[in-house]
Amino acid sequence: MQPFPISLETPVKFPGPLPDQADVVVIGGGIIGVSSALFLARAGKKTVLLEKGRVAAEQSSRNWGWIRQQGRDPDELPIMVEANRLWRELATQTNQDIGLRQAGVTYLAKSEAQMAKYAAWAPIAQELGVDTRTMGAAETAALVPGMSQTYSGALHTASDMRAEPWVAVPALAGIAVREGACIVENCAARALDLAAGRVAGVITEQGRISAPEVILAGGAWSALLLGSQEVFLPQLSVRATVAATSALPLITEGGVADDKIAFRRRVDGGYTLAPGGFHELFIGWNALRSLPKFLTQLRAEPFGTRFYPAAPHGYPDAWTTPRRWLEGGISPFESMRVLNPAPNRSRANRLKGQFAALFPELPDFDLSHTWAGMIDTMPDLVPVVDRVAALPGLTLGTGMSGHGFGIGPAMGRILADLAQGKDPGHDLDRFRFSRFADGSAMRLGPAL
Incomplete structure (x- = not known):
């Protein structure tokens, strides 16, 4: 197993072809989209998943690899308990070791x-x-x-677990394909196709696909696509740096965190390190518009985020990224197939020093890899999982706020049920889209 994320250099594993019609189209090939496609296929729905780059190439292969119930928002926890069970079941249905270990x-x-x-x-x-x-x-x-x-x-x-995300998410995609889903990598969704005020399909770079239902699980790109359809989502994307050590003697098999550093064992014998409670935000148009909704979070943790005046070219909220584009022209999603932010090297080196200082008996070690990901986060630190009233036929699952990998299988199952008009089996009021427009106070999830 390789301790680094999937990239644009990763060969295309799911080439399509793109069909003309589907029962449901899923936009986004991360853990949420892949899990949604899997459960739709199991329900007998003709399902097509569109991924502009590679399955799991963005935050879904760049996260810490934790599958944790601990510290969850009380409204998320029942869903996470289901996810914990689903991970165990799905791990037995893959054709490879995804690194799933119950290690606490x-x-x-x-x-x-x-x-x-x-x-x-x-x-x-x-x-x-x-x-x-x-x-x-x-x-x-x-x-x-x-x-x-x-x-x-x-x-x-x-009972909490860990897995290797760059292996696990493509493995789940493999299950989805074996059960009948069509996954098309290197195929950007440019826009929703609307007819009589409701979803009728998706316009892609490879042509139109007709479908009465669409699930948007676009992660850091969700707000940009919704904005092009005149729907505002107060979502930010923050950069988080991660580092991987070379193989080291066993400290503990599980995941551990204090207020400065988090680490967990990998199956290759190294440790994945991340800074506790620290992120970096590149300010852009959507960040400014979303600011009033994030004031509660900023007041609660004023020093947890470092701010930069502009994002690199092509990022979802960069000042120069188009907010509107022609359906027949190149979209921002094709211009940046994989959002691959540069890691904060000084922060990675600090992590190495902190880890070495915490465990002084360890032998000298190197950082074998460093990387970063863009975490899609919401003002109250819990996601949006809901039907979008302004766009009938659209179901939204985004803003997992750094919790998406672990909870992904259960959220995918829920989104699949919502798109089919079924009872999702959980109270989703906490995750409704309308909470950002109906005057509700921003109630933060627990800072654990």
Whole structure:
């Protein structure tokens, strides 16, 4: 397994061809779109997934690889419990090892105040039968041995898991294709095709495909496509840097985080490192328009984001990225097939130093790879999972706010049911699109 994300250099695995008609078209080949296509195909629907670049080439192969129930928003947690079960089932249906391991997730607490926050969240999990519990200082030190720092305690969920995202998501796409879905890489969706005020299909770079239902799971690109249809989505995309170490002696098999650094074991023996609670935002048109909705989040965590005045050329919210384009012309989605942000090298080097300082008995090690991804985030840190009233026939699943990989299979199942007019089996009121326009206060998910 290669510890780095999928890129445009990755050969096309799903070439199509593009059919003329489908029951449902899914836009976006990340974990959410792939999972939606899989469950639509299982329901017997003629399903086509459009991916402008490569399956999982953006945030779905650039994330930490955590599959965690711990720390979820209470309204997300029932869906995450379902996702935890689905990951176990789907891993047995692939033709390869996706790196799925039940190794637990541990949040380290540096103070009694932090422990109090963890203790307050634990009953939320326990009500749903999740095995989350708090640990004291001695048990924490035994679970994660060799740390140079003493922690007050920890929050631990033994049933949480990890997987290798650059392997897992394409493997799920393989299941979807075997069950009848058509996936077409290198095929951008330029616009929704509307007739009599509702969705009638999708205009792609390879031509029109007719479909009465569309699921938009475009990640960082969702707001741009919706904006071209005169629908405003207050979504930002923030850069997160990740680093991979070379193989090291075993510290712990699970995922661990404090307020400065997060790390988890990989199947190749190295560790994936990421900064805790730190992101970078490139300001653009949609960021400015969305600012009022994000004020609550900014006040709660004023130093968690570094701001830059402009994004690189071609990014979804770059100042020069077109907001309108001709259906027959090249769209921004074709101009940037894969959103491949440069990592913050100084931040990656700092991660290496922090990890080495936390575990001083480790041998000298190198960072084998560094990369970055653009996380699509919402003002209240929970996604939009809803039908879009302004565009009948469109179902939206976006803004997973850095939680998408783990929860992806269950969110895909829910989106597939919504597109079919079925009961999704969960209360989705927290994730409704209208919360940004109906005067609702922005209620932040737990900062765990």
